[in-house]
Amino acid sequence: MIPLHKTPSAELLAKIRRYIAEHLLDVGDVIEEAQCKMQHPAPRPFEEVRERHGIARSPGVHEEPRALGVQPPCLHVGLDGILSRLKSKLDKPKETFSERLLRLISERGMTDAEAYKRAGVDRKYFSKIRNGQAPSAKVIYAFIFALRLNIDEARDLLASAGYSISPASKFDLVMEFCIMEGYDIDTVNGILYEMGMDVL
Structure with missing residues (x-):
C-alpha cells in the first residue's frame, strides 16, 4: 500500500493524463514517423x-x-x-549498462548499497546486474529515480541496456513526465498506483 503522504493530488494526476493525451502516439504513427526520417533514394531523372x-x-x-x-x-x-x-x-569501446550505472552511482556520491536499496532492488539481483545481466526497463526506471537522473542521463542509461522511452507507451510517457519533473521514487510509485499501473 502506498503511504498516504505520497498519494498524488487529483490536479497532478490530471496534469499527467493531459501530458499522455498530448504525447501518446499510435504504434502505426511511430512507424510512419521513423520511415519519414529515413533517407529516400535520389530520384532518377526522366x-x-x-x-x-x-x-x-x-x-x-x-x-x-x-x-x-x-x-x-x-x-x-x-x-x-x-x-x-x-x-x-x-x-571507441561502448560503455555497458553496468559500467554506466556504477559510474552514475559514484558520481552521485552514493554507495552501491544506498543506490540499490533506494531503487528497491535486493543485493543478489544488484550483484547480477553488476556482473553484466541486463535488467528489465522497470528496474532501470527505478534506478533513474533513485539516482535522480535528468532526462538526458535517463535516456542514455536506458539506451545502454537497449531500451528507449516509447511515445506509444502510456507507462513510458508517465516515466518521462516524472523524470522531467524530478520526482523521487516514492512519488512516482504513488502516481503509478493511482493510475492503475504496476509500481516500480
Whole structure:
C-alpha cells in the first residue's frame, strides 16, 4: 500500500493524463514517423520517359555499378570524412549498462548499497546486474529515480541496456513526465498506483 503522504493530488494526476493525451502516439504513427526520417533514394531523372520509349540510360551517378560492371562513381566530396568519423565512433569501446550505472552511482556520491536499496532492488539481483545481466526497463526506471537522473542521463542509461522511452507507451510517457519533473521514487510509485499501473 502506498503511504498516504505520497498519494498524488487529483490536479497532478490530471496534469499527467493531459501530458499522455498530448504525447501518446499510435504504434502505426511511430512507424510512419521513423520511415519519414529515413533517407529516400535520389530520384532518377526522366526515368518514366526513358522506360516508355525504351531508351537505355548511359552509365552515371544513378546507375547500379555492380549490374553494369563499372566502377562506382565518387558519391560525395565529404564521404571520406564521414566514414572516418563513423569508424572512430565504432572503434571507441561502448560503455555497458553496468559500467554506466556504477559510474552514475559514484558520481552521485552514493554507495552501491544506498543506490540499490533506494531503487528497491535486493543485493543478489544488484550483484547480477553488476556482473553484466541486463535488467528489465522497470528496474532501470527505478534506478533513474533513485539516482535522480535528468532526462538526458535517463535516456542514455536506458539506451545502454537497449531500451528507449516509447511515445506509444502510456507507462513510458508517465516515466518521462516524472523524470522531467524530478520526482523521487516514492512519488512516482504513488502516481503509478493511482493510475492503475504496476509500481516500480
